[in-house]
Amino acid sequence: MDKIKFDYSKTAGFISSNEVLYMKKLAEDAKKLLVDKSGAGNDFLGWIDLPEAYDKEEFERIKKAARKIQKDSEVLVVIGIGGSYLGARAAIEFLRHSFYNNLPKELRRTPEIYYAGNSISSTYLKGLLDVIGDRDFSVNVISKSGTTTEPAIAFRILKKRLEEKYGRKEAAGRIYATTDKARGALKVLASEEGYETFVVPDDVGGRFSVLTAVGLLPIAVSGADIDQLMAGAAQGRKLAMESEFEENDAMQYAAVRNILHRKGKSVEVLSNYEPFMHYVGEWWKQLYGESEGKDQKGIFPAAVDLTTDLHSMGQFIQDGARIMFETVIEIESSREELVIEEEKVDLDGLNYLAGKNMEFVNNCALNGTLMAHTDGNVPNLLVKVPQQTEFYLGELFYFFEFAVGISGYILGVNPFDQPGVESYKKNMFALLGKPGYEDAREELLKRL
Numbered sequence: 324m325d326k327i328k329f330d331y332s333k334t335a336g337f338i339s340s341n342e343v344l345y346m347k348k349l350a351e352d353a354k355k356l357l358v359d360k361s362g363a364g365n366d367f368l369g370w371i372d373l374p375e376a377y378d379k380e381e382f383e384r385i386k387k388a389a390r391k392i393q394k395d396s397e398v399l400v401v402i403g404i405g406g407s408y409l410g411a412r413a414a415i416e417f418l419r420h421s422f423y424n425n426l427p428k429e430l431r432r433t434p435e436i437y438y439a440g441n442s443i444s445s446t447y448l449k450g451l452l453d454v455i456g457d458r459d460f461s462v463n464v465i466s467k468s469g470t471t472t473e474p475a476i477a478f479r480i481l482k483k484r485l486e487e488k489y490g491r492k493e494a495a496g497r498i499y500a501t502t503d504k505a506r507g508a509l510k511v512l513a514s515e516e517g518y519e520t521f522v523v524p525d526d527v528g529g530r531f532s533v534l535t536a537v538g539l540l541p542i543a544v545s546g547a548d549i550d551q552l553m554a555g556a557a558q559g560r561k562l563a564m565e566s567e568f569e570e571n572d573a574m575q576y577a578a579v580r581n582i583l584h585r586k587g588k589s590v591e592v593l594s595n596y597e598p599f600m601h602y603v604g605e606w607w608k609q610l611y612g613e614s615e616g617k618d619q620k621g622i623f624p625a626a627v628d629l630t631t632d633l634h635s636m637g638q639f640i641q642d643g644a645r646i647m648f649e650t651v652i653e654i655e656s657s658r659e660e661l662v663i664e665e666e667k668v669d670l671d672g673l674n675y676l677a678g679k680n681m682e683f684v685n686n687c688a689l690n691g692t693l694m695a696h697t698d699g700n701v702p703n704l705l706v707k708v709p710q711q712t713e714f715y716l717g718e719l720f721y722f723f724e725f726a727v728g729i730s731g732y733i734l735g736v737n738p739f740d741q742p743g744v745e746s747y748k749k750n751m752f753a754l755l756g757k758p759g760y761e762d763a764r765e766e767l768l769k770r771l
C-alpha cells in the first residue's frame with residue numbers, strides 16, 4: 324500500500340540540514356508529550372487512538388442509520404458549525420461526484436446533502452427550505468456543546484418544518500442528534516423527544532472529530548465507504564506513532580513549518596489543484612488556526628484553490644510581502660481522464676497539447692507554479708496524496724491532526740483548547756439581550 328508523503332526537498336535554499344537536525348529533537352520531545360499524554364490539553368487526546376479504538380457498536384449503528392436515511396429521504400440536512408461541519412463536508416466533496424447534488428437520481432442513488440447552521444443568514448436558510456420543498460428529508464444535527472447559537476437556530480427552524488410535515492412523532496424518527504453523551508441542551512432535547520443519538524467523545528475536540536459520528540454519519544449517507552476511511556486513518560496512525568523522524572512524514576511537516584516560522588514566515592498557504600479539495604482546505608484552516616493561534620503566537624493558515632486563484636491571489640503569492648510559505652497538496656493520480664483533441668484549425672493555439680490529458684496539463688501547472696513561487700522566495704512544501712479515495716483521505720486527516728499536535732507543542736501552546744472563540748460569543752449574547760449579560764450590554768451599547 325502506498326502512503327501520504329511529505330516532501331520538503333524544494334526548500335533547499337531556505338533551510339539547512341543542521342536546522343532540521345535541531346528541530347528533529349524538538350519534534351521528538353513534542354511527540355513524546357503527545358504519545359505519553361503528558362502535555363497541555365492531554366484530556367483531549369482521544370483522537371490519537373480513534374482509528375483503532377472506535378466504538379464498533381456505534382459504527383454499525385451509523386451505517387444502519389445511513390441506510391435508513393438513504394431509503395426514506397431525498398434530502399439530508401447536516402446542521403453544525405466548525406468542527407461539527409467541516410470534516411463531513413470536506414470528505415463528501417473530496418470523495419463524491421463534483422456535482423453530487425445536481426446528478427440525476429439514478430446516477431447518485433443517495434440523498435442530496437445540504438449544510439445549515441454554519442452562518443446566521445436568513446437568506447441562506449430560506450433558500451434551503453425552498454430547495455427542500457415538499458420532498459422527504461431528514462436532519463442530522465451536530466453540536467458537541469449542544470448550545471452553539473448558529474446550529475441551534477437552524478435546528479429550531481428545520482425541526483419545525485419537519486414537525487409540520489410529518490407530525491411530532493414521525494419527525495423525531497427523522498432527526499439524528501450527534502452530541503455529548505450526557506450533557507447539553509441537545510442531549511436533553513434528544514432524550515425527551517426520542518431522537519436517535521450519536522456521541523462526540525468527551526476527549527475529542529470538535530476540530531479533531533471527523534472520524535467520530537460527527538463526520539461518519541453524513542459521510543456514510545453520501546455513499547462513501549467509512550470502513551476504508553478508518554483503515555486509511557489507521558495506516559496514518561501507525562506511521563505517525565511508530566516511525567522514526569527520518570521516516571515520519573507528519574513529524575517532518577511539523578518540524579519544517581516551525582523552522583520556517585522561526586525565520587519570520589507567519590503565514591502558511593495551503594494550495595490545491597483540485598476543486599474537490601476546497602473544503603479539505605477549510606477543514607485544515609480550522610484545525611491549524613484554532614490549535615496554534617493563541618497566546619499572541621501562531622502561523623496564520625490560509626488556503627487557495629489553484630489554478631483558479633493564480634488569477635487572483637497568485638500575484639500576491641509571487642510578488643507581495645514575503646511573509647509566507649506554501650504547502651502544496653498534490654493528488655498523484657487523477658480519478659478521471661479527459662483527453663484534449665486536435666482541431667483542424669488551430670485558432671486557440673492548443674494543438675500542441677493534442678493527445679495529452681488534462682491531468683498532464685494540471686501537473687505542469689503545479690510544477691511550474693511551485694518553481695515560480697520558490698524563485699519568488701516562497702518556500703514550497705509538498706504533501707503527496709496517492710489517490711482520491713476514502714483510504715488516503717483517512718490517512719490525510721490523521722496526518723494533519725498528528726502534525727498539528729506536534730507543531731503546537733513545538734510552538735509552546737496548548738494545541739487542544741480554543742479560549743479565543745468565546746469573545747465574540749460574549750459580545751453577541753450581550754447585544755442580543757441574553758439574560759446574565761446585562762452589564763456587558765450597557766458597556767457595548769455605549770461603544771456602538
Ligand SMILES: O=P(O)(O)OC[C@H]1O[C@](O)(CO)[C@@H](O)[C@@H]1O
Nearest residue numbers: 405406407466467468471529744
Ligand atoms: O460542536 P459545537 O459545540 O456546536 O461547536 C462547534 C464549533 O464551535 C467552536 O467551539 C468555536 O466556537 C469550535 O471549536 C467547534 O468546532
